[in-house]
Amino acid sequence: MKRIDTDVSPRYAQIPTFMRLPHVPSPQGYDAVVIGAPYDGGTSYRPGARFGPRAIRGESGLIHGMGIDRGPGTFDLISCADAGDIDLTPFNMHIAMETAERRLSGLLDGNGAFLMLGGDHSLTLAALRAVAHRHGPVAVLHLDAHSDTNPAFYGGEYHHGTPFRHAIEEKLVDPRRMVQIGIRGHNPRPDSLDYARGHGVRIITSDEFAEAGPAGTARLARECIGDAPVYVSVDIDVVDPAFAPGTGTPAPGGPSSREVLSLLRHVGDLKPVGFDVMEVSPLYDHGGITSVLATEIGAELLHQYALSTVRERESA
Amino acid sequence: MKRIDTDVSPRYAQIPTFMRLPHVPSPQGYDAVVIGAPYDGGTSYRPGARFGPRAIRGESGLIHGMGIDRGPGTFDLISCADAGDIDLTPFNMHIAMETAERRLSGLLDGNGAFLMLGGDHSLTLAALRAVAHRHGPVAVLHLDAHSDTNPAFYGGEYHHGTPFRHAIEEKLVDPRRMVQIGIRGHNPRPDSLDYARGHGVRIITSDEFAEAGPAGTARLARECIGDAPVYVSVDIDVVDPAFAPGTGTPAPGGPSSREVLSLLRHVGDLKPVGFDVMEVSPLYDHGGITSVLATEIGAELLHQYALSTVRERESA
Amino acid sequence: MKRIDTDVSPRYAQIPTFMRLPHVPSPQGYDAVVIGAPYDGGTSYRPGARFGPRAIRGESGLIHGMGIDRGPGTFDLISCADAGDIDLTPFNMHIAMETAERRLSGLLDGNGAFLMLGGDHSLTLAALRAVAHRHGPVAVLHLDAHSDTNPAFYGGEYHHGTPFRHAIEEKLVDPRRMVQIGIRGHNPRPDSLDYARGHGVRIITSDEFAEAGPAGTARLARECIGDAPVYVSVDIDVVDPAFAPGTGTPAPGGPSSREVLSLLRHVGDLKPVGFDVMEVSPLYDHGGITSVLATEIGAELLHQYALSTVRERESA
Amino acid sequence: MKRIDTDVSPRYAQIPTFMRLPHVPSPQGYDAVVIGAPYDGGTSYRPGARFGPRAIRGESGLIHGMGIDRGPGTFDLISCADAGDIDLTPFNMHIAMETAERRLSGLLDGNGAFLMLGGDHSLTLAALRAVAHRHGPVAVLHLDAHSDTNPAFYGGEYHHGTPFRHAIEEKLVDPRRMVQIGIRGHNPRPDSLDYARGHGVRIITSDEFAEAGPAGTARLARECIGDAPVYVSVDIDVVDPAFAPGTGTPAPGGPSSREVLSLLRHVGDLKPVGFDVMEVSPLYDHGGITSVLATEIGAELLHQYALSTVRERESA
Amino acid sequence: MKRIDTDVSPRYAQIPTFMRLPHVPSPQGYDAVVIGAPYDGGTSYRPGARFGPRAIRGESGLIHGMGIDRGPGTFDLISCADAGDIDLTPFNMHIAMETAERRLSGLLDGNGAFLMLGGDHSLTLAALRAVAHRHGPVAVLHLDAHSDTNPAFYGGEYHHGTPFRHAIEEKLVDPRRMVQIGIRGHNPRPDSLDYARGHGVRIITSDEFAEAGPAGTARLARECIGDAPVYVSVDIDVVDPAFAPGTGTPAPGGPSSREVLSLLRHVGDLKPVGFDVMEVSPLYDHGGITSVLATEIGAELLHQYALSTVRERESA
Amino acid sequence: MKRIDTDVSPRYAQIPTFMRLPHVPSPQGYDAVVIGAPYDGGTSYRPGARFGPRAIRGESGLIHGMGIDRGPGTFDLISCADAGDIDLTPFNMHIAMETAERRLSGLLDGNGAFLMLGGDHSLTLAALRAVAHRHGPVAVLHLDAHSDTNPAFYGGEYHHGTPFRHAIEEKLVDPRRMVQIGIRGHNPRPDSLDYARGHGVRIITSDEFAEAGPAGTARLARECIGDAPVYVSVDIDVVDPAFAPGTGTPAPGGPSSREVLSLLRHVGDLKPVGFDVMEVSPLYDHGGITSVLATEIGAELLHQYALSTVRERESA
Secondary structure (H helix, E strand, C coil): CCCCCCCCCCCCCCCCCHHHCCECCCCCCCCEEEEEECCCCCCCCCCCHHHHHHHHHHHHHHCCCCCCCCCCCHHHHCCEEEEEECCCCCCCHHHHHHHHHHHHHHHHHHCCEEEEEECCCCHHHHHHHHHHHHHCCEEEEEECCCCCCCCCECCECCCCCCHHHHHHHCCCEEEEEEEEEEECCCCCCCCCCHHHHHCCCEEEEHHHHHHHHHHHHHHHHHHHHCCCEEEEEEEHHHCCCCCCCCECCCCCCCCCHHHHHHHHCCHHHCEEEEEEEECECHHHCCCCHHHHHHHHHHHHHHHHHHHHHHHHHHHC | CCCCCCCCCCCCCCCCCHHHCCECCCCCCCCEEEEEECCCCCCCCCCCHHHHHHHHHHHHHHCCCCCCCCCCCHHHHCCEEEEEECCCCCCCHHHHHHHHHHHHHHHHHHCCEEEEEECCCCHHHHHHHHHHHHHCCEEEEEECCCCCCCCCECCECCCCCCHHHHHHHCCCEEEEEEEEEEECCCCCCCCCCHHHHHCCCEEEEHHHHHHHHHHHHHHHHHHHHCCCEEEEEEEHHHCCCCCCCCECCCCCCCCCHHHHHHHHCCHHHCEEEEEEEECECHHHCCCCHHHHHHHHHHHHHHHHHHHHHHHHHHHC | CCCCCCCCCCCCCCCCCHHHCCECCCCCCCCEEEEEECCCCCCCCCCCHHHHHHHHHHHHHHCCCCCCCCCCCHHHHCCEEEEEECCCCCCCHHHHHHHHHHHHHHHHHHCCEEEEEECCCCHHHHHHHHHHHHHCCEEEEEECCCCCCCCCECCECCCCCCHHHHHHHCCCEEEEEEEEEEECCCCCCCCCCHHHHHCCCEEEEHHHHHHHHHHHHHHHHHHHHCCCEEEEEEEHHHCCCCCCCCECCCCCCCCCHHHHHHHHCCHHHCEEEEEEEECECHHHCCCCHHHHHHHHHHHHHHHHHHHHHHHHHHHC | CCCCCCCCCCCCCCCCCHHHCCECCCCCCCCEEEEEECCCCCCCCCCCHHHHHHHHHHHHHHCCCCCCCCCCCHHHHCCEEEEEECCCCCCCHHHHHHHHHHHHHHHHHHCCEEEEEECCCCHHHHHHHHHHHHHCCEEEEEECCCCCCCCCECCECCCCCCHHHHHHHCCCEEEEEEEEEEECCCCCCCCCCHHHHHCCCEEEEHHHHHHHHHHHHHHHHHHHHCCCEEEEEEEHHHCCCCCCCCECCCCCCCCCHHHHHHHHCCHHHCEEEEEEEECECHHHCCCCHHHHHHHHHHHHHHHHHHHHHHHHHHHC | CCCCCCCCCCCCCCCCCHHHCCECCCCCCCCEEEEEECCCCCCCCCCCHHHHHHHHHHHHHHCCCCCCCCCCCHHHHCCEEEEEECCCCCCCHHHHHHHHHHHHHHHHHHCCEEEEEECCCCHHHHHHHHHHHHHCCEEEEEECCCCCCCCCECCECCCCCCHHHHHHHCCCEEEEEEEEEEECCCCCCCCCCHHHHHCCCEEEEHHHHHHHHHHHHHHHHHHHHCCCEEEEEEEHHHCCCCCCCCECCCCCCCCCHHHHHHHHCCHHHCEEEEEEEECECHHHCCCCHHHHHHHHHHHHHHHHHHHHHHHHHHHC | CCCCCCCCCCCCCCCCCHHHCCECCCCCCCCEEEEEECCCCCCCCCCCHHHHHHHHHHHHHHCCCCCCCCCCCHHHHCCEEEEEECCCCCCCHHHHHHHHHHHHHHHHHHCCEEEEEECCCCHHHHHHHHHHHHHCCEEEEEECCCCCCCCCECCECCCCCCHHHHHHHCCCEEEEEEEEEEECCCCCCCCCCHHHHHCCCEEEEHHHHHHHHHHHHHHHHHHHHCCCEEEEEEEHHHCCCCCCCCECCCCCCCCCHHHHHHHHCCHHHCEEEEEEEECECHHHCCCCHHHHHHHHHHHHHHHHHHHHHHHHHHHC
C-alpha cells in the first residue's frame, strides 16, 4: 500500500489518514506507525480531545513531509503507516489505560516506533509503560505548559496532570535524563514542581526558553539527555493559546509555533524511540489551526526520526 | 435572600444563578431547589455537558417565570433557591454517582423537590435513587430521542444510555407508569426497545407525538401515570437538532420547541416530585439557543410544580 | 442607476446593497426606499444589532424578488433604491432617535415608503413618528415575541422594549387598529400585557397563531386593521430561535419561518405605508441564516408593497 | 471486511467511513456502494461542499441503520461498502464531470446501486449519465428548494443550478416521470420554472408540500413515477436553513427534517436505482447538524433501497 | 468565606467568581476587591464588553494565583473577594458613569484596592475619579493599542476613546507620571497623540516596546512613575489580535502575551493603588483565549499588588 | 466624492468600501485604485477567498491611514478610490483570468496603480500581465509561506500555486529582481524551490526572516530589487496561522503581524507600481482578525505608495 498521491487526489479528498499514509490496522515491519488515542476521560477542565486524532488526520493532507533544503522526504527515508485508533472506552480509565498499553506494546513488537496522536495526556503513561517494556527506563523530552507531575485529585489517581509522576514512580523513565520545556503560569500549589525537581528533572520554564532560544534550549536538552533512548512527548498547550486554542487547559504566555518547531528540528540529534502529540481538543479550535500545528509537529517528529534512523543505520 | 431584580440589574449583570434566584449552598425549607450536575463522564459521543449548568445559568437571566395570562409568577407561588453545583469528579463514575445521590438525597431531606440541570443523562439514575428513597418507586415522564434502556457497552455498566434500565432493575420506578415521548431514529439493535416495552413502559415515538399533538399526547401520558408521584426527565435532544444543537447525541426528525413546551404545560396536572433537564453541551451550541431552551423548559417545570403545589395545598 | 445583474456579477461580488438595488444616498421619487439603521443602544440583553443592516445586505444578493407563480418581479412593478444607513451615534439615544426621525421623514418627503433594516426595536418609535407626521395615526401590524409596550427600566425611558408604548402615548398609532402576533414566553410582570390590551391592542399569542394558522391569523389581522394605512414592523425574534438565532432577546417556542412568510403574503391585501425588519444581531447568528431570513422577509414586504401599490394604481 | 462494531469501538474512534461500513476502494458485487464526491466548482454562492463527504462521514458513526419497529437492520438485508471519494480536480469542471461519470459508471458495472455524497449539485448530471447508461432514461424524485433547471450563467454552461436541464436535454431522464418537491422562494426570473413544467415535470412547491403533508405528497409522487426505475436526488437545502444551515444557497421557508424524513420513508415503495445527498457545506454548519441530517437521509435511503431490494427479490 | 477548593470542586463546577474567590457583595476590610463592570455603551466599533466580566469569571477557575518559583500564593499574602458586578444601565452613559464612580468609591472606603473587570474603557474615567478622590492625582501605567485621549465624536462627550483626556482635564491624574505602552497603528488624525504628549504623557509605541523589551520598558516606566501611587489600566487590545481577538477595536502589530505578562511582573516594584482589565468582548473571542489571558493578567496584577503590599508592610 | 467622515458616521455604518473611500466604479485620474477580486476557483485546499474582498472592506472602517509620527495621512498625499469588484465567473478559470486582466489593464490606463484585494493567488498572474503590459517586466516583492512556482496539478495549468512560474515563463517579471520572503514548511517535492532558484529568484525563508529581522530583510530585498519598478504581492498566509487563520493553506511557524508590518514600512523606499493582498478566506477567520490584518497591510501599502509617490514628485 502507498500514500495517496496529492498530484492525483486533492488534499481534501478520500478518507483521511495521517499525512495520507496507508491505513494498516495491524502493521508489521514499519519503521514508524502512527496511532490515534481518542480519549479525554482524564481531562480536568475542557473535554474534546477524544476528537483530536480525527481532527489532526483531517488537516494533515496539507503537510507533505519534505522540508526546504533538507533533501529527501520523510517517507523516502523510512516506512510509515497509519494504524487507525486504539478503541478506548470513555467510561472507565483503568480499562482504557490497559487497552492503550496493550495496543502500543503490540505495535512495538512488530515495528520500530510509534507516534501517538492524543487524546489527553493521561495516556502518555500507557505509552511510557509500553516503551519501557521494550527499551527499559527512557529519557524524556517533554514540551508542555504544565509539568504533569501532580498527585491525585478529585478521586482520580490517574488523570492528565499525573502521567510523569506515575512514570517516575513506576521507574519507566530516568528522571535525571528528563527535560521539561515551556512550563509556566500560576500553579495549584507553591510546591507543585518540587516533586519533579526533587527527582532530578530539568525544568526549563517558558521564560527560560524565551531567554535561551530554540538552539540554546536544544543544547541544554541534549546535555541532559545525551545518547539515551528518549521518548518525546509534546503537549500542544506548550505554545501560547494564540497558536493552539484547541486544547484543554490553555496557558497564556507561551512560546510561538516557530520557536517550538525550531526546537524540534534538533530531535534528530538525539536517539528518539517514541513520540506523542497530545491534548488537541478540536471543540475549542478554530480554522483548524491547532490541528494543522499538531500535524506539523507530528510530521517534524517523523522527519527527525527518519534522520536519526538513517544516522543509526549509517553508523551501524 | 431575594432574586436579583431585573428592574435594577441588567440581565447580563452579576454572577449568574438560575433565573437570578438566590444562591443558597445548603438550602433548607424551600419548595424547590435548583442544582447543577456538571458531568459528562457517561457520554458516548460528544462531551461538553460538564459545562451545561454554567451555560444554562448564563442565559437564564432572560427568563422571568411569568407566563402570558397565567396569573401570578412562579416565585410568587413557591419558594426557590439555586444550590450551586454538585462537585462531581470527572475521573471516576462510581464516585460521581454516589456523590450525586448523596447530595440530592440531602436536598430532599430539607426541601420539597429539586430541578437538576445536567450534565449527561447517566446522573438521572442518581436522581431516581434519591427520589425513590423518599417517595418509593415513582412514575416517570421521560422526554427524549432515545429510550436510554440500553445494556452496558465499551466496558461501561453505567453511562448515559442506561439510566432507565438500571432504574427499572433497581425498582426505583414503576415501569407500567413510565412514559417515554419523542423516541426516534435508527437504533443500535432491532430489539433495542424490547427491554422497555417488555417491562410495560409506554413508548410514544416522535412520529406518534407528531400525530397525536401535544394535547393528545399529554392525555395519553396522564392516562398512564395517573395520580402517582412522577419524576419528569427531559433530555434536551428530544427536540430536533435545529432547536437544540448543543447536545451530545443529536437525532434529526424530532419535534419543535413549541410542541415540547406545549406538552410540558400539562405537567402541572400530574403530581410531580422531581425534575431534570439533561444533556446540554454548550460546546456544540450556537447563539446560546440550546441553553435558552433548557432554561425555558426548566422555568416551565418550576411553574408547573408551582401550579401542582398550589393545587395540593388547596385540596389539603 | 440599475440593480446589479446577477447574470453578470456573481451574488457575492461587488459592494453589497440590499437585493443589489442601486445605492442612492439621497433618493427622490422612488416608490420604496431601503434604509439601514445600525444601532443597538436600546438593547437590554445581547448587543450587535448595529451590525444588522450590514449583515442583511451581505446575504441579500441571494434573493431576487420574484416568487413562484406570482407573475412579474417586485422591481418590475415598483421603483426601489437603497439609501445606505442613517448615521446614528451609539453614545446618546436622544440624539440617535432625533437623527433617525429626521432622516426617515426626509425620505418620506420625496418617496413613497421606506423599509428600515434594524438595528434594535427602539428605532421603530422614530419610524412611527416620521410615518405619523405624514399619514396621521396609523394602524400597526406587529410581529414579535414581545409586546414592546413596557415602561422604562434601568433609567432608560426609551429602549427596545418600549417603542409601542410611546407610540400609543404619543398618538402616533391607533391602538384599536393594532395587532401583535407571536407574543409569548415568560414575562417580567404578570400584568405586562395589560397596558397594550387596555388600549385596545389585539394580541395574538404564539400559541394562538399556531392554532389559527397563517391564513386564519391574516384574516383576524385584516378584520382589525381594515383599510387603514398600516405600518408593518417585524421583530426577527418572532420566529423560534432555531430559525433566527442572531437576535438580542431570543424566545423559544415560536413559529417557523414558513409560517411567518406565509402570513406576510397577505400584507398586500392591506394598505401598507411603511415597514421595518428589526433586531438582527449577526454576532449571534451562524451560517447567516438570520440575515437570509431577514432578507426574505424584507423582500416579501417589498413585494407585497408592490402588489398593494399596483392595486391602488389600478383602482385610481 | 465488516462494519466497525460500536459495541467495541466508540462512535468517534477509528478512521471514519460512512456509517462505519468497510472501506473498499474498488468494490465488486455489493448491493449498494457509498461514494463521496468532494467538489464545489459549480457553486454560485457559498463554497465548501468539497468538504461535504468528509463531514458527513465524520458524523455518520452516530447512525446505525435500524429503525424503530422496522425489523432487521439495513445491513442485515443488503451488502454495502464505502468506496471512498472520487478524485475530482477543483480547477476544471469538464474534467471533473468526466471523472465522476467514469467512476460512477464503473461502480454500476460491478454493483447494484450507489449513494453519492456531495459535493455540489452539478455532479448529479454525471450521476444521471452513469445511471442512464445502465438503466436508460429514468424517473426522478428530486427534493430541493430549487428546480435546478436554469440555463447557463456567468459563462458557465454547467453549474449547480443546471443539472436537471441538461439531464432533460440529454434525455437521461423522463421528465414526465420527474417530481420536484420543496421548490420555493424568490427566483431569478418570473419564468424560471417554465422550462421544467413545459417538459412535463411535476413541481410540488414547499407550500404545496406543507399542505399535502408527507403521506399525501408521497402519494402524488408515486402516481407520477409509478414502477419506473427512479433516481432519488436530495439537495440538503430542501429543508429550512434552521435544519440545514450548512449549505450553499439556503432558502428560508422550507419544511422540517421530520417532514422530509417522513416523506423519504415511502421511497421503498418505488423502484429506486440510485441516490444522492448533495450540497452539504460544513463551513456554514454548526454543531454538525447538517451533516447528521445528511447521514440520516442517506441512511434512510439505503434502508429504503434494502426494503425495495428485498421486495424485488421476493417477487422474483 | 473561603475560595472554592479545586482539590474538591472541578474547575468548571459551581457558580463562577473570579479565581474562585468568595462572593461578597458588600466587602469590608479586604486588601483587594474584584468588581465587574458589564458595560459597552461607550464602544465605537464592536460591542459585547457587557459580557466581559461574566466571560472572564467563567474561565478564571483555571488560574490559581501561584507562580513558578515565587513562593507563597497571592491569596496567602493578601485577602481578596469578588464583589460581583456594578449594575450599569446600558441606556444612559451619564447614569452609568455616576453609578460606577459611586460603587467604586464605596469599595475604596472599606477596602484596600479594586481590580475592575470591564466593560469598555470609558469606565476607567469613573475608576480614576474614585481613585483620585481617595489618593489625589495618581500616576498611570496604561497598556493599550490606543492612547484614549481623543476628543468627543458622534455627539459623545464620553466614550471608550476619551477616558484619559477627561482624566487629565479633571486633574485626576498627573500626566507627567503617566506612561502609555503599546500605542500603535493608523490613527484618526495625524495629531491624535499631540494632546497626550503636550501634557507630558510618556508614550512608548508598540515598536518601541518591541525594541526595548519588557525589562527595558519596565525600567522606562519606573523612571517616569517613581514612587507615586499608580493606577494600572490594561486594555486587552494592547496585545496583537492573535492573542486577544475578543475585543472591540483590534489593532494588528501588537506585542505577544508573553511580552505583556513579562512587563507586568514589574508592577510590584511600583506602588499600585488600583487596577483594571478592560475591553474584553467575548462575542468576538474563540476558545475563550481572550478571557483566559484577561484572567492571567488580572491574576498577575493581584499578585503584584500582594508583593507591593507585603513590601509596604515590611517597610512600615 | 469624498471618504466617509468617521466623525459623523460610525465605523460600522454605511455600505462599506475599503477604508471608507468613495465608490467609483470607473475611476479616472486617481493615484491609486482599490479593486476586489472575489474568486477562489484556483484554491487547492480550503475555499472561501471569493468572500475575501467583502470581508476586508467590512473591517476596514477601523483603519484610518494615518500612522504615529508619520506626518500627513495617506489620503492627504494621494488620491484614492474603491472601484468595487471585478465580476469573475466561478465556473471557468480561463474566462476569469481574462476578465481580471482586462479590468486591471483598464484601471492602469487611467490611474496610477491598483491595490487588488483577493481572492486566491492565481489572480496575481492576471495582475502581473496587466502590470507588465504597462511597465514591462517588473521586479517582485513577494511575501508568502509558499513560493507559488509549482507546475500544474489535478489537471489545472493555472491555480493558486502557480502564478509566479507562469509570470517567469511569460516574462512578465524579472526573476533576478524577485524576492520571496517567509517561505517555509514541508513541500510537495524536495525540489519544489529549484525552479524559482534556478531562475535567480532570491528566497528568504521564514527562518532566515526571523534571523535577519524586518530591517535586515528589507535591506536584502532592496539590494536585490534596487530602483526597478516593483510589484508587491502579499499572501496573507505569510504570517503564522495564529495571526491569519482565515486563509486557504495555512502554514505554521511563520512570522508575526508585527514583523511583517515592520518589513512593509520599507516598501516606500522602493518604486512600487502595483499591489495585492491575497488569500483571505473569511470562512476560516474568527473575530475578523485576518480581515483586519489584511486591511492594515493594504493601508500600509497605500501609505508606502503615497510616500514613494511624493518622493518621485519631489525628485521630478
